[in-house]
Every structure is written in structure tokens, then in C-alpha cells.
Amino acid sequence: MQKTAIRKLTKPERRAQLIETSKEILRECGADALTLGHLAERAGVSKPIAYEHFGTREGLLIALSREIEERHTEKLRKALQDAPTDLSSVAGVISAVYVGCAVENGAEWQAMSGALRGNAEMDLVQQELADEYVALVGAALAPFSRLSVDDLxxxxxxxAGAAEAIAREFVRGRTTEDHAAANLAVLIAKAVG
Known part of the structure; x- marks a missing residue:
């Protein structure tokens, strides 16, 4: 009987595998269960491999946060490229993408945010990611606004704050996806129109 060689994952492939496994742990067990030791065991790797990729539990949570936010921003960029060129449609795209990402990652994001509250490094990362999001939304809404650059x-x-609060209402089961997106779109249009 001939053995099949198992291909070793490249470093980026291993990191992606660890990120996906981390999301599974968050979904199934919550943030308290997400440790580098648990991650290593679940992913079938040694603890040093998990530590090599993330350094600390906080490093892992920050990496997860970045991955989720970067995926959200990319989805928004793509959706805006194909959006009709009126305020209502652009507001609808922004709100639908935001709420759609809450559908996809809401519980995970809430768990990560809670686990990292008060972490100085995470605060900096969240501010950086928020600034990127605000700039993207601002660029999409600028053609429909007479506001100064600073006011916009x-x-x-x-x-962004309203979107997060509305998404949290959805994640908690207090509204539907469509209702959350529709109300966020109205807020966006009224804020800049």
C-alpha cells in the first residue's frame, strides 16, 4: 500500500486555517474558550505554531477583527462600484452590506469586541479600521452632499456608530435583516441629503 504525501501548508495558508478555526470556536464556544492552546488543539497543530502566528490571545483576536473588517470593507467597495448613482441607492448599498456583514459575523464580532474592551492595541486597530470605513463611506456619499469635508x-x-448599534439590535434578535437595513438606509440618506 502506497502512502499519499500530505502537503505542508504555507505560512499564509496556515494562518488562514487558524483564523477559520478561531471563528468556529467563537461561534460554538464563545470568546472565553478561544485560547491559543485550544486553537492549536482544534486545528491539529502544535501550540508553538499558534503562538508563532499570533503571539498572544489578544493578537489572535486583533487578527480576527482585522480579517472581518477588511472583508467587510472589500464587500462594500465592490458593491459601490455597481451601485446606481442616486443617494437612496448608495445609502441602500451601504446599509445592506453592513447588515449583511452582521448576519455573517455578528455574534463573532460582538464576542471579540467584548473580549478586547480596554485593550490599548485593539483600540488603535479599531480606530484605524473605523477611519478607513468612514473615508470609504464619505467618498461614496460626497457627490450627494453639500456639507463641508469635515462635517461629512x-x-x-x-x-458608522448608528450602523453598529442597528447591527447589534439585529444580532440580538430585536429586528429583521431587512428592517435593520431599511432603517439604516434612511438614516444615511437623511444624514447627508
């Missing part, structure tokens, strides 16, 4: 940025910051 502040309103988009408020939109």
Missing part, C-alpha cells in the same frame, strides 16, 4: 466626515462617523 463627522456625519459618516455617526453613520
Amino acid at each position: 466626515r463627522l456625519r459618516c462617523t455617526g453613520i
